[in-house]
Amino acid sequence: MRHLKQIHAHIIRNGLSNDPVLVTKLISLSSSHSIDYSTLIFNQIQSPTTFTYNIMIRSCTNNAAPHDALLLYLIMLHRGIPPDKFTFPFVIKACIALDSLAIETGRAVHALAVKTGFSTDIYLQNTLMDLYLKFGLLDCGRAVFDKMRVRSVVSWTTMVAGLVASGELEAAIEVFEAMPVRNVVSWTAMINGYVRNGQSYGAFELFRRMQIEGVGPNEFTLVGLLLACTELGSLTLGRWIHEFACKNGFEMNVFLGTALIDMYSKCGSVEDAVKVFEEMPERSIATWNSMITSLGVHGHGNEAVTLFTKMDKVNARPDAITFVGVLCACVNACMVHEGLEFFKVMTELCNIVPSFEHYRYIFELLGRAGMWHEAYELAENIPRNKLDVCVWRALLRVCETHDKAELGKVAYERIVELHSLDDSMPPNQIQLQHHCFEREVE
């Protein structure tokens, strides 16, 4: 970023700040470090063109600001700057990055693309398919696919991946088998389809077929296969994939490394997980989380906590999942006071809003420490939202295991009370829960 700013200064001093090529290059290069800086450059352009808008829209989406991307698109239309064939895929990608509420915007963009004559662009069609399929509108995705006059391997793969994500394994297989050409991405998408649908042997069968047909796997493929090993609980197969990766010179990137750690941990070899972790040249938050969780569930609570404290030294910021792992480790290792301290760090220092899982572990810790009043206070102070019923349930659960009938009854009454405020809960379900509780109390 420092070098980029120096270059930017030279550009200004040499009177080149209106050169569209230089300016757009600056925008896209700076966006991954500071979207604010990119916006600053963009706002200084005297007469922005379709091209500069496209670049700015793409930069926003690629850097966690899809909402701004849509806003820019609207401003662009408002200013009368015409979108082109590049604009539409970028805007649809912004919709995909948002939640499914953006589907209406997506449809409107689709409509405008039809009106302006860009709807037959293969890049747009592929992106639209992706949008509809990812938001569960399988018929719409299919309709785009069926209307395409030319389909590339990307079109077919998008269809396969979309069906797989919706659990439509049979339909995905049908499309996959009908593909005229398959590349490593297509094979990987299909392998993951088998894994996600609990058919891990099918995934390995496909891996064999892929190699017979002369397509080599890459890191993505191996990650899918490692998930299959994890699902099967097969340390032997997992080791084989690991050896395959080493023998074939695969780069130990964060995804492959993390999948290996997770596989070793869940297949019972925490030693191998640690070995992989220590040898990784680069780690993501998922890598840390996987390793901490692994140590925690294997009864190495102290090691998990030590590793957690190391995160700070390498500037890795813990997230909500990290604390689920740490709290779980504390529960398993009976580190009551440490756990309570971490919960404090999480909420007060890291500003992480506790989820149901955090409450579950924290109630367990408080229960073990006999701090029932604190547990009650904690549940009582949760603002009214969707989570509070779950939290009282978590407390009820802990009360049950610790034979804490009195507080359990309070928790139970709160659950019934909150349900009665919730119209979406049918009365017979409340009755049923009431019945269950009475029986448990007896």
Place this chain on the structure above:
DNA sequence: TTAGGGTTAG
């Protein structure tokens, strides 16, 4: 300047 596949909790 554009399109598709990947890791962590529960």
